[in-house]
Amino acid sequence: MTIEQFIQDEVLQPRLSKNEVVVVYDPAQRYRELCVGMASERCKVVDATESSLDSRAEALAGLQELGRADISQMLVYVPAAKPLEDEHCQGDPFSVYMACGGVFPEGDGDSYLSLCLRAKPDHATQIRSAFEKDDNPSFAVINAIGGGLDWPNLRALLGVESSRDILFALLVPSEQQQEALKGSDAWVSEAKALFQASIGLKLRTRGKSWSSVADELWTYLLFSEFAFDLPEELPQALGDMPRAPGEARQLVEDLCERLRSDRRTQSTYIDRAEAIEAELELRTHCGDMVDLGVLDTFPFEERTFMHQAIEALLNDDTDQVRKILSRHRGSVWTGKGESQAQWDLLKAASGLIDKCEDLDRVLADHTKSIGSLVEFYVSHLREADRLHREFEQAVSDFDWQDAQGTMEPVKKRVREQYGRLIEKVQGPFTKHFENTGWPLHGYLSNSDVFDRLVAPKLKQSGYRIAYLMVDALRYELGVALEHQLADDGKIDLQPAMVQLPSITLVGMTSLLPEASSSLKLTRKENSLIPMMGDQVITSVSQRMDWIRKCYGQRFQEGRLEEFVRSRFEVGPDIELLVLRSVEIDSHFENHPDTAPTEISNALKRIRVAVHKLKDQGFNEVVIATDHGFFMNTHAGPGDTTQKLPGNWINVHERCLMGEGASDPGHYQITAEKAGIRGDFPQLAGPRTMASYKSGLLYYHGGVSLQECVVPVISLQLSGADQPKVQKANVVLSYKNGAKRITTRMPVIDLSIETEDMFSVEDEFEILLEAQTKKGDVVGEAKAGGVVNPATGTITLHPGEKAQVTLRMQMEFEGKFKVKALNPTTMAVYCQLELETDYTV
Structure with missing residues (x-):
């Protein structure tokens, strides 16, 4: 197809069919003959070249013919520039036809170069070269491009038509295409001509096998893209490397992007790029270059972009970090798991820093009372805890391979930012806590959870309820769990105030029936002992015996993990099933470096347990926890505080119970005001997030939002399951x-x-x-x-x-x-x- 035919058939005719009237503006009079040539019995062409007055009358008559359906289309050819402004349209007698119909040219896609490229997409390089030499090449020049270059052997062997697809197939042939190429070498001469014509490659290899041709093609193509993208001159050592001319840039970049984005060819691209980088010693020759462009053709560029992003983050240039992360999101190098782990860590770091800065800006509006701080925590501030946990999880995923310590400055910077925010919250919180007391009025207390949410339901005969006692499920994890369980039924999440001190021994006891009236803490030597009335409650079996005493044969208990693994059966007459989970707290206590990963496993098990409970006919699930926790990764070697002198019991290195001296660095409150009954006159602890012992990466036991505000989830089991895969x-x-x-x-x-x-x-x-x-x-x-x-x-x-x-x-x-x-x-x-x- 000639360029004239293409413009007539693929550009003007579709617009005439759609609009009935099209005005062609052509100050260079390039398109006059092809426009006149479109005249037919049903299409009237008005040529304004000779006489503007006569053509205006002819156009008006043509409009009347359209109205009578004497003709179907009218094309008005105007040898002038298209009016762009309203005042210019007023002076143009043909703008009215443009307003009621279509127009040419319309946008950059109608430029002469764009039309030529669209007409001959397989010969983009030669077309661009022609326009480099002459910005207005004739139709004859364009029509001559590609004449006779049909590559018959390549098309037949590879089963593709366009030059672009031939090049792609020669780079990554299928098994069938490879076999076809092995059976003949007649294609080699055609390939040489195709390479020269399309991307300017003069094939140097004398080999006639696909592998030898492909090796040179891959190197030429990838190095050309690298050179095109480079903002500065190539190093001297690479200056003589063959590369494509500027006119071939679009084709080169399109082929490379296709190789990277097609999942069938990504792994081949990665292997080839790594080998070419090593062969050309690009890392050595380009190691001192600061700006490598925006594409990461080779793996060393991706590492350079990573270093740029790290530097931007350390310099508080968050916009640049986001820009690099966005650009890299679709990078082929995310196909390498180790690379993806590093980028995910940087993304988590950037997200946490941004959130901390956002929260810091509005924090002062929420520190006037302990109630406003709690509301701010459950609505917004807990997001910082979530992002911090996810950041530490990303650290755990990447640390094992960071032998050079590349991410150490990032970890330090992010942890300091999070630590500063939390300390700015902690000061007002402990001050209000000391003045107001605990638990807060208007909020659910953990000691009331069973009596308010579980016990009333058990008054209904046949109503089956599961009570999940999950150790260390802090509030932000409750929000995550709520999202996971939303499809299983009607769900309600509310914040609850833990029983102080915020430790498992006390917290799990507070979740028992009648805890609000019976729980007290006694002192035995240098130990804290929870009691329910006159009964000591210091073990799991004692806690379960207390519930059994209340509910007898209607009650059954077991570990949640064993229930999920079907290691015990639940009787059909059981109306209260207590499932215990300790994995989060246990993993943090013993393996704090990898504990964030265990959290997702614990939530998975809860989710599976809920599904099993639904299948076994339970009506409701209530999920409660003993305490929250704080991840103390920002603390340095000296970030501790000294205990107060006096007759104190040190509880989990985070608080003191008993009596003694005071100092400005500690809050001190009567036990009664802190909601504690028993043998202890006072509760005291650090006003900051510091502990009494160095090196603690995880702790609870003290007074902070993270330790003391926890979730309680009630789930009515109903609703449809996840959609099933059918076809x-x-x-x-x-x-x-x-x-x-x-x-x-x-x-x-x-x-x-x-x-x-x-x-x-x-x-x-x-x-x-x-x-x-x-x-x-x-x-x-x-x-x-x-x-x-x-x-x-x-x-x-x-x-x-x-x-x-x-x-x-x-x-x-x-x-x-x-x-x-x-x-x-x-x-x-x-x-x-x-x-x-x-x-x-």
């Missing part, structure tokens, strides 16, 4: 069918394929785990990106795809299965068999 398949794959992983952070491709648009309603949630033959979990989806940090799950809509990084256990090696699971029933949708092949 849909959950599909897992790894590196186009590879069966061995060579990294402890492999990236798995996950997708939901459907036969039709009605196959799955709404969104679909999937839990990804690596399991051994015995069912032991040896790898989990790394939080961040598409993986919800709280649930550990991935949510997709029908037809969507995602790349998910698995975090394999460091000590595991061998065969395993990657399983896509229903997060509530743990049913397996599909699985992928792999094995490790780590290079030691």
Whole structure:
């Protein structure tokens, strides 16, 4: 097709069909003949070249013919520039036809260059070259481009038509295409001509195999994109490297972007780019360059962008950090799990810093009373705790591979920012606490939870309620759990005030029946002993015996984890089931560095337990906790405080109970005012978040919003389950069918394929785990990106795809299965068999 035919058939005719009237403005008179040539029995062409007056009359007559349906279309050709302003339109006799119909040109897409590129997309390089030499090449010049270059052998062997698709197929041929290329070498001469014509590559290799041609093509293409994107001159050592001319830039960048964005070719691109970077010694030659552009063609550029983002974060240039993060979001290097872990850590750092700054700006408006501080905490401030927890989780995911300590300044900066905000909250909170007392009026107290939310329901015969006593479920985790359970029934989340001191021994006892009237704390030697009336309650069995005494055969209890694993049966006559979970507190006490990851596992188990309870006919679930906690990662070696002298019991290194001296660094309040009955006259503790012992990364026991304001969740079990996959398949794959992983952070491709648009309603949630033959979990989806940090799950809509990084256990090696699971029933949708092949 000639350029004239293209403009007539693909540009002007569609506008005439749509608008009936089209005005063509052409001051260069380039399009006059092709416009006149469009005249036909049903299409009237008015040419204003010779006489403006006559053509105006002719156009008016043509409009009348359109009205009578004597003709179907009218094209008005005006050899002048299109009027742009209203005043210019008033002086143009043909602007009225433009207003009631269509116009040409209309936007940048109608420029002569754009039209030529659209007409001959396979020859963009030659067309751009022609315009470089002459900004107004004739139609004959454009029509001559590409004449006779049909690449018949390449098209036949590769089964594709356009030059762009031929180039792409030569870079990453399918198995069938590779076999076809092996069977003949007649294509090689055509490939040489194609390379020269399209991207300016003069093939140097004398080899006639696909591999030798592809090696040179890959190097030329990637280096050309790198050179195009570089804002400054190439280093001298790379100055003579062959690269594409400027006219080929768009084609080069389009091919590279297609190779990076197509999941079928991403792993090949990564392997090729790494090899070319090493071969050309780019890291050495370009190591001193500050600005490498915006594309990360090669892996060393991605590392450079990471260093730029780190520097911006440390310099408080949050706009630059966000810009780099946004640009990198779709980078091919997120296909490498280790790289993704570092970017996720930086993203978590940036998000936490931004949130701390936002909260700091409005904090002063919420410190006038303890009630306003609590309201601010449950509505907004708890988001800082969530983001801090997710940041520490990202630190845990990346720390093992940060041998050079690259992220140490980032960790220090972020933790200091979070610590400053929390300390600014803590001062007013302890001051108001000392003046107002505890618990706050108008809020639910933990000691009332059972009697208010559980006991009344058990007065109904046959009503079955499960009471989950979860250790260390702080408020922000309750919010995350509320979101996870929202589809299981009518849910209510409310803040509750813990029983002081905020430790497990006291807090779990406060969750028992009649705790509000019976709980008291006694002193035995140097120990604190909870009692319910005259009965000592210091162990799990004693707590459960207290409930059993109240409810007898209607009551059953057990560990939540064992219930989830079906290790005990719940009798059909059981109306009160107590499930105990200690994993969060236990993991933080023993492994604080990796504990944030365990939190998502604990929430998963609660979710599965709720689903099982629904299946077993329970009507309601109440979830309560003994205390919150604080992650003290910002504290330095000297961030401790001295205990007060006197007759005190030191409780969890965060508070003192008894009596003695006071000082300005401690709050001090009567036990009665703090809501504590028993043998202790006073409660005291640090006004700051400091503890009495250094090195504590996690603690509770003191008085802070994080330790003392906790969630209580009531869930009426009803509603529909997650939509079931019917005409849909959950599909897992790894590196186009590879069966061995060579990294402890492999990236798995996950997708939901459907036969039709009605196959799955709404969104679909999937839990990804690596399991051994015995069912032991040896790898989990790394939080961040598409993986919800709280649930550990991935949510997709029908037809969507995602790349998910698995975090394999460091000590595991061998065969395993990657399983896509229903997060509530743990049913397996599909699985992928792999094995490790780590290079030691």
